[in-house]
Amino acid sequence: MEKELHVPTMAELTAKGETADILFWVGCAGSFDERAQKITRDICRILQHVGLKYAILGTEESCTGDPAKRAGNEFLFQMQAMMNIQVLDGYEVKKIVTACPHCFNTLKNEYPALGGNYELIHHTQLIQTLIDEGKLKPADGHDFQGKKITYHDPCYLGRANEVYEAPRKVLESLDAQLIELKRCKSNGLCCGAGGGQMFKEPEKGTKDINIERIEEVIDSQATVVASACPFCMTMLKDGVKIKDKEKEIEVLDIAEITVRANQI
Amino acid sequence: MINQLIFTLCFIGAILLFAKNARQLYRNINLGRALNRNDKPGERLKTMLLVAFGQKKMFKRITPAILHLFVYIGFCIINIEMIEIVIDGMFGTHRFLSFLGGFYDILIASFEWLALGVLVGCIIFLIRRNVIHLKRLNSAELANWPKTDANLILIVEILLMTAFLLMNAADQKLQLLGGSHYSPVGSFPISQYLVSILPHDPSSLVLIERTSWWFHILGVLAFLNYLPYSKHLHILLAFPNTYFSNLKPKGELTNMENVTNEVKAMLDPSFTPPLSEQPLRFGAKDVQDLTWKNLLDAYTCTECGRCTSSCPANITGKLLSPRKIMMDTRDRLEEVGKNIKANGTFVDDGKSLLDTYITREELWACTSCNACVEQCPVNINPLEIIVELRRYTVMEESQAPASINTMFGNIENNGAPWKYSQMDRANWTSQQ
Numbered sequence: 001m002e003k004e005l006h007v008p009t010m011a012e013l014t015a016k017g018e019t020a021d022i023l024f025w026v027g028c029a030g031s032f033d034e035r036a037q038k039i040t041r042d043i044c045r046i047l048q049h050v051g052l053k054y055a056i057l058g059t060e061e062s063c064t065g066d067p068a069k070r071a072g073n074e075f076l077f078q079m080q081a082m083m084n085i086q087v088l089d090g091y092e093v094k095k096i097v098t099a100c101p102h103c104f105n106t107l108k109n110e111y112p113a114l115g116g117n118y119e120l121i122h123h124t125q126l127i128q129t130l131i132d133e134g135k136l137k138p139a140d141g142h143d144f145q146g147k148k149i150t151y152h153d154p155c156y157l158g159r160a161n162e163v164y165e166a167p168r169k170v171l172e173s174l175d176a177q178l179i180e181l182k183r184c185k186s187n188g189l190c191c192g193a194g195g196g197q198m199f200k201e202p203e204k205g206t207k208d209i210n211i212e213r214i215e216e217v218i219d220s221q222a223t224v225v226a227s228a229c230p231f232c233m234t235m236l237k238d239g240v241k242i243k244d245k246e247k248e249i250e251v252l253d254i255a256e257i258t259v260r261a262n263q264i
Numbered sequence: 265m266i267n268q269l270i271f272t273l274c275f276i277g278a279i280l281l282f283a284k285n286a287r288q289l290y291r292n293i294n295l296g297r298a299l300n301r302n303d304k305p306g307e308r309l310k311t312m313l314l315v316a317f318g319q320k321k322m323f324k325r326i327t328p329a330i331l332h333l334f335v336y337i338g339f340c341i342i343n344i345e346m347i348e349i350v351i352d353g354m355f356g357t358h359r360f361l362s363f364l365g366g367f368y369d370i371l372i373a374s375f376e377w378l379a380l381g382v383l384v385g386c387i388i389f390l391i392r393r394n395v396i397h398l399k400r401l402n403s404a405e406l407a408n409w410p411k412t413d414a415n416l417i418l419i420v421e422i423l424l425m426t427a428f429l430l431m432n433a434a435d436q437k438l439q440l441l442g443g444s445h446y447s448p449v450g451s452f453p454i455s456q457y458l459v460s461i462l463p464h465d466p467s468s469l470v471l472i473e474r475t476s477w478w479f480h481i482l483g484v485l486a487f488l489n490y491l492p493y494s495k496h497l498h499i500l501l502a503f504p505n506t507y508f509s510n511l512k513p514k515g516e517l518t519n520m521e522n523v524t525n526e527v528k529a530m531l532d533p534s535f536t537p538p539l540s541e542q543p544l545r546f547g548a549k550d551v552q553d554l555t556w557k558n559l560l561d562a563y564t565c566t567e568c569g570r571c572t573s574s575c576p577a578n579i580t581g582k583l584l585s586p587r588k589i590m591m592d593t594r595d596r597l598e599e600v601g602k603n604i605k606a607n608g609t610f611v612d613d614g615k616s617l618l619d620t621y622i623t624r625e626e627l628w629a630c631t632s633c634n635a636c637v638e639q640c641p642v643n644i645n646p647l648e649i650i651v652e653l654r655r656y657t658v659m660e661e662s663q664a665p666a667s668i669n670t671m672f673g674n675i676e677n678n679g680a681p682w683k684y685s686q687m688d689r690a691n692w693t694s695q696q
Contacts, residue, residue: 007693026689028680037692058690062679070632071668072547072654074520076675078527109516114524155633160515186638187324190576195632199671199681203629206581 007044009058010091020055022047022121023093025107027100028063029230035237036099036230039253043099043123046255049264050135054097060087064106071196078114081106085116099123099255101156101229102194108161122157124167124228124254131173138261144176149257150222152181152213152236153188154229162186167228167254174261179220189213191235198231214239217249228254271353271481278485285492289563292601296556301508308507311643316506321641325570331388334381335421339499342382342428345375349481359435362449369451376432376454379425386418386425393418400569405588410495410567417496424483431476433458434469441466498566502642505564508557509643514634517651520546547655550616551597554652561644562593571636571646577629584629586636586646592621593649618653627653628665 013020024047030040047054065080088096096118098104108120130136138144149171157163164185171178183189192202192209202208214236217225225240227233236251258264301308314320319336322329351360362368393401393414406414432455438446462469491497522544525537548554571586572578578585596617604610618624630650637645657663664672671681679686 005693007690009690026692028682031689031692032680032682032684037695040692056690056693058693059687061689062686063675063681065675067671067681068675069517070651070654071664071671072651072656072658073664073672074523074546074655075527075659076672078520078523079530080675080679082527082531105513105515109513110519113519155631155635156515159634159638161513187574187635189579190631190633190635192576192631195630196668196671197631200628200665200667202580203577203582203584203625205577205629209576209580209631212576212580 005041005044005048008055009060010055010093011058011060013055014091019053019092021053022095022097023088023091024054024056025096025098025100025103026056026061027098027103027230029234030099031061033230033234035233039099039230039233039255042253042255042259043097045259045264046127046130046136047097049262050130057087057091062087064103066102066106067196067199069106069110070194077110081111081114081116085111085114088116088118093118095119095121097121097123097126099228099230099253101154101160102231105156105160122163122166122228124157124170125163127254127258128166128169131170136258136262138174139263142174142261142263144174144224144257144261147176147224148179148220148222149174149176149224149226150179150181150217150220151184151226151228152191152217152232153184154227154232155188155190155194157228158188159186167226170254170258171226174257176224179222181216181220183216189216191229191232193231193235198234208239210235210239211242214243214245218243218245223248224250224252224257226252226254226257265356268354268356274482274485275350275353278488282488282491285489288601288605289492289497292597293556293559293563295552295597295600295604296554296559297552299555299557301557304511307511308509311509311511312503312507315509315641315643316502319641321639321643324639324641328392328568331385334378334385335389338378338382338385338425341378342375344371345428346481346484349477353481358445358447359449362447368449372432372450373453376429376452379428380454383422383425383429386421390415390418390422400573403569403572403585403587405585405591406567406569410591413494413496414567417494420483420487424480424487427476427480427483429455429458431473431480434462434473434476437462437464438466438469438473441469495565495567498564498642501560501564505560506643508560510557510645510648514637518648520655522546545656546659547657548649548652549618549656549660551593551600552610553656554593554617554649558593558645558649558652559597561646561649562590562597564642565590565594565644566642567591568641570639570641571644574635574639576631576633576635582629583623584626586650589622589626589646589649590644593617596621618656622653624657624663627657628668 010020024043026040029036062084063080064084065077069077096107101122104120104122107118127136151167151171153164190209191213225236227236233251233253240246240249240251319333322332348361352358392398432452435446436452436456437459439448462472491500528535529537545553551559567587569587575584575586600610603613627650632647634647637647674681674683678684
């Protein structure tokens with residue numbers, strides 16, 4: 001973890017007359033949310049560790065428009081999308097990796113209708129490929145050996161795009177005890193943040209959705225709950241805090257688990 | 265002869281009445297906006313065969329899936345028996361298909377087993393609804409008519425199957441008595457146990473056999489015409505509805521072409537948007553603003569509530585129920601259909617799907633997680649309707665909740681849903 005982190009931007013590479021093999025789309029949460037920033041940096045550490053030539057857009061990146069679209073503001077969504085497509089196409093981006101399932105879904109599925117066509121990879125898929133290629137390998141005596149780990153499926157990675165196996169493959173490589181939650185994979189339960197809910201108070205009800213989800217995590221007796229979405233991360237973390245289980249349950253992203261297990 | 269005439273008239277009458285109702289349904293569904301779902305016929309056929317014919321998604325919940333499978337297979341196979349009943353009815357024959365010999369015995373025996381399966385399935389379904397009070401089958405939106413409708417269907421199916429078995433039992437006894445009309449044919453593994461409870465004199469037996477026969481066929485014809493007024497319509501519409509399924513990833517929301525044109529014109533003043541015949545309304549306020557597939561979805565919904573019982577908002581006590589979204593859409597569509605029928609064209613009745621039927625509180629409780637879409641055994645998509653209604657409230661009325669408006673403002677001004685400057689986007693790179 002001591003290795004100096006240098007994160008190149010597309011503008012920087014272009015100025016040097018270089019190109020990147022893959023664009024790392026950081027997303028708003030990954031850029032601004034303190035907890036998610038740690039995940040972002042860990043992804044950079046992985047990319048750097050395996051020697052992938054990547055870059056970010058930096059200040060040229062903007063919201064994909066996902067929360068606007070799902071809240072019904074198609075105008076705002078398309079304005080964002082068209083501006084982003086201009087930037088991406090300006091750098092001739094072909095391949096994008098992102099840690100946010102919402103960005104992943106929007107860039108992959110909703111940009112093509114507006115002229116933006118890219119190959120999208122979620123960071124869990126990238127990590128899985130790197131494991132398969134032997135470029136990542138958990139170190140001897142790493143933190144997670146024998147631990148009870150569970151995985152929370154983000155709706156926009158799982159149900160929306162049917163990525164169920166990649167994050168599980170990462171956890172399976174750990175020599176840990178992988179426990180499935182009662183509601184998992186295509187039957188997974190939402191964290192409560194999607195569809196614009198992240199940015200508003202929940203409607204009146206008997207319980208918040210993240211509490212319902214955390215109760216399931218507690219029932220599983222896992223000591224680590226793995227997530228693969230910055231919004232799920234916030235919701236799960238808040239749930240653990242409200243349930244006063246911070247000492248017992250750790251909420252970690254698949255990227256953070258990889259960095260720790262590989263001792264990068 | 266007179267029996268044959270009465271039967272033929274009943275049969276033709278029922279078919280004509282059904283055709284009239286079906287045309288009405290077709291017209292109502294066509295009130296929706298255009299949508300092309302004619303691509304990829306191979307993939308569509310495969311989806312239909314797996315999901316509707318093969319009951320694939322039912323098996324997400326094993327107990328009701330097995331019970332439903334009994335009833336479903338029973339329904340499909342017993343339709344073959346209907347061929348014989350119709351031929352016998354029209355031509356005055358008795359057990360016309362018995363010339364098939366040994367195969368006929370197998371056929372009748374399998375009908376009997378399936379009839380028993382349907383009978384047991386329906387009884388357990390009734391118990392689940394009325395004795396065990398299964399939560400998803402006793403929600404608020406099912407009070408009154410939907411509850412009666414469900415029970416009615418189950419009771420009628422039980423009666424029809426009982427009549428079928430009783431008819432076979434009386435037939436067997438008459439066969440044993442050696443009447444000329446009742447020659448010994450068929451194999452009766454289930455109804456043989458009913459023989460002993462029947463009377464011995466031939467005239468009573470003929471009466472029981474004939475009454476059961478007429479009850480069975482008239483019941484089926486009446487049921488056919490009850491379908492368009494009932495959730496039971498799914499037995500027919502499940503097939504086209506799965507054929508016209510959304511084949512794109514669940515996360516992909518539709519692109520609004522009319523918005524694309526306006527946005528292009530905004531970004532590039534030289535762009536002239538093509539003239540469109542689409543209505544200019546953004547999103548949906550009423551059923552006519554939805555697509556025909558949304559409306560077909562509404563008619564296909566059988567109110568099983570698998571969507572609602574997996575909806576995170578509903579689970580945590582919020583007002584949203586995806587099943588209610590579908591039921592509301594159907595109810596409003598029926599109302600609009602009647603309005604058009606009475607007036608020749610739609611006359612404003614001061615009502616609309618949004619607000620009169622579906623409240624904004626329901627709309628804003630949705631997390632767009634697709635659990636409802638995933639669960640539906642016949643590929644209905646309640647999320648599309650929710651998003652269309654949200655689009656109307658946001659783009660036509662500017663009536664989003666205040667915090668959502670703040671989020672919009674942030675995206676517009678800062679390129680992020682939070683109030684951070686775009687210039688600070690890469691600050692994390694220097695904080696190790």
